[in-house]
Amino acid sequence: EVQLVQSGAEVKKPGEFLKISCKGSGYIYTNYWIGWVRQMPGKGLEWMGTIHPGDSDTRYSPSFRGQVTLSVDKSISIAYLQWRSLRASDTGMYYCARSRSGWYDYWGQGTLVTVSS
């Protein structure tokens, strides 16, 4: 069974570092891109970027380039999303999802990130 399991909710202060994770199982991890999607409270889905676990090829949305970093450790089938310095506007739910030729067929359960002083 294909599964993407994300790390737990985080409460952070502005300016802090954060790295959240997304562990895949039940499929050949290096065969599918992993995408990240933000959903701010009460809002729609925003595509942040995608990474290929096989070679770490990464593409970012212009809106998120320079604001976050995607990485992956293929040896343990985990993708990461990190912020070097959080802002209050980073508060939201973050989903990882597996891309099957451009469509996202399996999704993680989401990681809620709350940034507040």
Add this chain to the structure above:
Amino acid sequence: DMQMTQSPSSLSASVGDRVTITCQASQDISNYVNWYQQKPGKAPKLLIYETSNLETGVPSRFSGSGSGTDFALIISSLQPEDIATYFCQQYDTLRHTFGQGTKLEI
């Protein structure tokens, strides 16, 4: 940047109604559009991929159509369990984009 303009932003319909949600791309994207359903507190769920292909396990009352810049998600006979927010997504390039969403109410 590729934009996906989705409409309407909200829609009220009755059980049994035929419902159509549309997405317009800012440039020709062939048939590279997918549709998702999201229920409150849940992750999105893939309904339709590559414009018109029904994902496994999705009821046949859902269908998709379109090409180029104009796309549609159709629910042929609305059921109570279809109450959700629906999103389109383009994947013409490796930089994907979602539409703004359509909140469907009964």
